[in-house]
Amino acid sequence: MQVPQIRLQQTYAQTGLRITQPVQEIEQLPAELSIKQVPATMNIDHKPYHLDINQEQMWNELNFKSNSVFSEDMAEFARQEGFEAIAEKSQEGDQMAAIDKKTDAIDAIVTSKANPGPAETIIAFIPSEGSVKINYTPPELNIDWKKGGAEIEVTPHKPNHTYTPGKTEVYLRQMQSLQIDFVGGNINTKS
Known part of the structure; x- marks a missing residue:
């Protein structure tokens, strides 16, 4: 005799995620930089020495x-x-x-x-001391220094920022199901 059996076949529900990644774009333009260099100047005034010898x-x-x-x-x-x-x-x-x-x-x-x-005699040193006249003027050096500098102008640029937020959608990928099969004898399902 065949015993009636109930077979159950179950499928679980499955959810799915549809994910859209967020997109962020940042564009940064470099700042505009203007540099003007003013050079330093140096002026040197030199007067040479002077030596005068009178003999x-x-x-x-x-x-x-x-x-x-x-x-x-x-x-x-x-x-x-x-x-x-x-x-x-x-x-x-x-x-x-x-x-x-x-x-x-x-x-x-x-x-x-x-x-x-x-006769009159005189003891004298010839030439006498101080008979050679020496006049010395030292050299002169005047330095005129003017600093230069730099003029810097900066024009900054703001960053261009775009942002698209991401999304996550939950959907039902597979429905749950339960399948019941009766195997074996006949079962009166009517009562």
């Missing part, structure tokens, strides 16, 4: 005189010698004219000329 007095003392100085010295020497000679002759004339003093003027004049006094 004229030294050469004159060593008797290496220029023509003009030699001519002036000789003229002055001749003038002085002339004045001294005139003074001497005048003095001798005065001595001879003084007859009333009853002195022998000619003998005194001849004696003074025949026996001159000792």
Whole structure:
């Protein structure tokens, strides 16, 4: 005998997800940058040194005189010698004219000329100290410095941002079902 059986075949419900991903777009334009460079300036004013050496007095003392100085010295020497000679002759004339003093003027004049006094000696360093004149002017250096700089202008740009939100849709991918089968004998389903 065949025993009646009930067979159940069940299918579970299945849900599905339909997902749309969110989309985000960001576009960033770079900032506009304007730089103007002003260069620094430097001005240098340089005055060189000056050295002046005057050796004229030294050469004159060593008797290496220029023509003009030699001519002036000789003229002055001749003038002085002339004045001294005139003074001497005048003095001798005065001595001879003084007859009333009853002195022998000619003998005194001849004696003074025949026996001159000792020669005058002078110890001197030739050339003398300080006969070379040195004048020195140091150099000058003036630096004028002006700073430059930079002028910077920035124009920023805002980012372009677009956003599309995502979605999630839930749907029924498979319906649940229950299938019942009666296997075996006949079952009276009517009551």
